[in-house]
Amino acid sequence: MSETEFHDQDENRAAEQIDCVHEDPFDFDEEPLVSLHCLSHTYPDGTRSVHDVSFAVRAEETVGLIGGNGAGKSTLMEHLNGLLDVQEGQLRIQGEQITEDNVELARQEVGFVFQDADSQIVAPTVIDDVMFGPLNYGAPKDEARERAERALDRLDALHLSDRVPHHLSGGEKRLVAIAGVLAMDPSVIVMDEPLAGLDPAREQRVRSVIETLQAEGIGLVIASHDVDFAGSVADRIVVMDDGDIVGSGTPDAVFYDDTLLERANLRPPTAVRVARRLGVEADRPVTEDALVDLLS
Numbered sequence: 001m002s003e004t005e006f007h008d009q010d011e012n013r014a015a016e017q018i019d020c021v022h023e024d025p026f027d028f029d030e031e032p033l034v035s036l037h038c039l040s041h042t043y044p045d046g047t048r049s050v051h052d053v054s055f056a057v058r059a060e061e062t063v064g065l066i067g068g069n070g071a072g073k074s075t076l077m078e079h080l081n082g083l084l085d086v087q088e089g090q091l092r093i094q095g096e097q098i099t100e101d102n103v104e105l106a107r108q109e110v111g112f113v114f115q116d117a118d119s120q121i122v123a124p125t126v127i128d129d130v131m132f133g134p135l136n137y138g139a140p141k142d143e144a145r146e147r148a149e150r151a152l153d154r155l156d157a158l159h160l161s162d163r164v165p166h167h168l169s170g171g172e173k174r175l176v177a178i179a180g181v182l183a184m185d186p187s188v189i190v191m192d193e194p195l196a197g198l199d200p201a202r203e204q205r206v207r208s209v210i211e212t213l214q215a216e217g218i219g220l221v222i223a224s225h226d227v228d229f230a231g232s233v234a235d236r237i238v239v240m241d242d243g244d245i246v247g248s249g250t251p252d253a254v255f256y257d258d259t260l261l262e263r264a265n266l267r268p269p270t271a272v273r274v275a276r277r278l279g280v281e282a283d284r285p286v287t288e289d290a291l292v293d294l295l296s
């Protein structure tokens with residue numbers, strides 16, 4: 001199917017969804033870093049998990065991907081770096097269509113941080129684990145070590161280098177998983193529930209890592225059930241339900257759209273609910289800080 005036909009489909013779909021916020025993800029001047037058109041994905045057991053999805057990430061933007069259990073967030077994200085093949089549709093990275101011949105481009109340019117950090121651990125020590133990606137892509141050992149040390153240092157985690165990854169705390173494992181991705185120098189990083197299971201201090205650590213990555217201009221896709229977190233970190237929110245993207249837009253547009261949130265079985269962030277109770281929703285605060293600024 002041609003790009004134009006895909007765009008026509010987007011337009012048709014947008015027309016069906018006039019009750020919800022819905023940006024065309026391709027209606028921007030610049031070429032996205034990553035774009036995915038996925039007409040459907042069916043798992044081997046016959047479960048059809050996403051259908052007719054168009055998704056894009058642009059340079060320097062953070063996309064918050066939200067939706068209830070089984071909405072299709074992980075399936076969509078696993079397409080972005082070629083973990084799952086696009087069965088019907090296409091994945092483009094920096095304008096280049098990904099096929100089985102160049103899927104390595106997707107793996108290098110789009111890093112994936114899994115919710116379960118244990119599933120990403122492959123080596124007996126942290127430094128070996130973080131070096132694994134660069135070595136696997138042909139970097140000489142010295143360069144791989146240098147990249148791994150630099151990545152751990154950026155996360156203030158260099159002191160973990162000689163530790164056994166499986167013995168680390170959940171928060172430390174997540175930092176190591178992020179370091180493994182950073183060592184590959186990707187232009188986009190996809191994170192599945194990056195705060196899940198973390199105590200407040202580790203949560204703050206990962207939040208500040210995300211801010212660092214944003215400041216460095218890395219494109220981010222962050223899936224989370226935590227709408228407060230998604231609203232505080234994302235430039236754009238994409239809402240999924242039952243394998244479809246059912247709406248997208250800026251956090252204030254999405255989180256004040258009750259029809260959209262109800263459809264996806266989501267509640268608005270705390271700041272939105274409090275702003276409504278206080279009668280100050282006209283200014284559309286989405287975060288605690290925005291609400292406090294409004295009231296002070």
Ligand SMILES: Nc1ncnc2c1ncn2[C@@H]1O[C@H](COP(=O)(O)OP(=O)(O)OP(=O)(O)O)[C@@H](O)[C@H]1O
Pocket residue numbers: 043044045047048049067068069070071072073074075076
């Ligand atoms: N390996 C698999 N085999 C069969 N079905 C699967 C597989 N992985 C996911 N699914 C199904 O695909 C659908 C979408 O699942 P997915 O994990 O993408 O949703 P999600 O939005 O990430 O959910 P959650 O928030 O619960 O993690 C669900 O119906 C799920 O049961």
